[in-house]
Amino acid sequence: MSDTVPTPAIHATGLRKQFRQGDGTPVVAVDDVDLTIRPGEIVAFLGPNGAGKTTTVDMLLGLTRPDAGTVEVYGMEPGAAVRAGRVSAVMQTGGLLNDFTVEETVRAIAALHGRADRVETVLERARLTGIARRRVEACSGGEQQRLKFALALVPDPDLVILDEPTTGMDVATRQEFWQAMRADAALGRTIVFATHYLAEADEFAERTVLMNRGRIVHDAATSDVRAAYGGRTVTFRPPAGVVASGGIDSAWLARVREALEPLGVTDLEVSAASLEAAFLALTAESPQAPELVGVAR
Numbered sequence: 242m243s244d245t246v247p248t249p250a251i252h253a254t255g256l257r258k259q260f261r262q263g264d265g266t267p268v269v270a271v272d273d274v275d276l277t278i279r280p281g282e283i284v285a286f287l288g289p290n291g292a293g294k295t296t297t298v299d300m301l302l303g304l305t306r307p308d309a310g311t312v313e314v315y316g317m318e319p320g321a322a323v324r325a326g327r328v329s330a331v332m333q334t335g336g337l338l339n340d341f342t343v344e345e346t347v348r349a350i351a352a353l354h355g356r357a358d359r360v361e362t363v364l365e366r367a368r369l370t371g372i373a374r375r376r377v378e379a380c381s382g383g384e385q386q387r388l389k390f391a392l393a394l395v396p397d398p399d400l401v402i403l404d405e406p407t408t409g410m411d412v413a414t415r416q417e418f419w420q421a422m423r424a425d426a427a428l429g430r431t432i433v434f435a436t437h438y439l440a441e442a443d444e445f446a447e448r449t450v451l452m453n454r455g456r457i458v459h460d461a462a463t464s465d466v467r468a469a470y471g472g473r474t475v476t477f478r479p480p481a482g483v484v485a486s487g488g489i490d491s492a493w494l495a496r497v498r499e500a501l502e503p504l505g506v507t508d509l510e511v512s513a514a515s516l517e518a519a520f521l522a523l524t525a526e527s528p529q530a531p532e533l534v535g536v537a538r
């Protein structure tokens with residue numbers, strides 16, 4: 242058996258990028274980011290507005306040159322990996338031609354890549370076969386995003402990078418989009434996506450890279466992010482005497498925090514913390530105490 246380590250899909254070290262705002266003030270968008278992603282991983286880049294997700298993605302794709310640091314995609318310079326069809330992207334911006342049908346759009350891009358053989362497959366992968374003859378302008382936002390996804394699949398890339406692919410979609414459309422993605426990921430493609438949506442990282446990514454202010458503040462299995470930082474939510478039934486119209490008596494609650502059982506608390510229920518709580522804890526200026534929630538029944 243060979244013990245050769247496969248070439249990483251992404252290997253970035255010391256990535257840094259600074260911009261200047263309109264008034265000349267410097268903004269460090271990405272600050273000393275190290276990142277290695279193995280082939281076949283599904284990784285979410287999660288972070289608030291301005292965290293540096295898009296700038297990082299742009300550097301991974303060779304669209305922006307880092308001020309410092311190195312990036313390799315399958316051992317190549319990012320632009321070369323894009324040209325070789327090893328990596329492609331679904332970006333936030335980037336137009337489609339309104340007058341083309343879905344299928345014509347895919348055929349045009351497939352012709353550019355010399356991959357006319359891929360048209361049927363990618364239409365199916367992106368769940369577009371049923372609307373192949375629909376004009377782009379008649380497609381919903383979610384359908385247009387699926388079309389962009391189909392275009393990204395044309396060169397049969399080993400790695401797909403998606404920058405906030407579901408922005409502006411409603412819940413149902415978003416779910417449909419991820420179903421298409423999940424079916425494709427099951428075939429072993431490496432997928433990296435940036436998102437604001439905690440639920441998307443939670444549902445879809447095995448690994449979450451949490452960014453804040455240009456830095457990676459946590460990088461672990463998505464389940465570990467939740468477990469390590471989310472704390473726990475405690476739900477309980479208080480004795481009737483401490484419940485008033487304004488809520489549960491606060492002095493009593495303080496005592497509960499010290500010692501739950503001797504106070505006659507019943508139906509104690511401890512549930513797993515949400516990724517949302519983990520996210521807030523990680524991006525807060527100061528650490529937050531785990532939440533204690535009382536439910537009077």
Ligand SMILES: Nc1ncnc2c1ncn2[C@@H]1O[C@H](COP(=O)(O)OP(=O)(O)OP(=O)(O)O)[C@@H](O)[C@H]1O
Pocket residue numbers: 260261262268269270271288289290291292293294295296297437
């Ligand atoms: N071309 C630019 N010129 C000046 N500042 C920029 C430029 N691009 C990004 N920035 C700044 O760099 C920081 C990181 O931006 P970036 O778009 O990478 O964050 P993001 O995490 O993708 O945010 P969002 O979720 O809002 O898209 C922000 O403060 C942003 O204002």
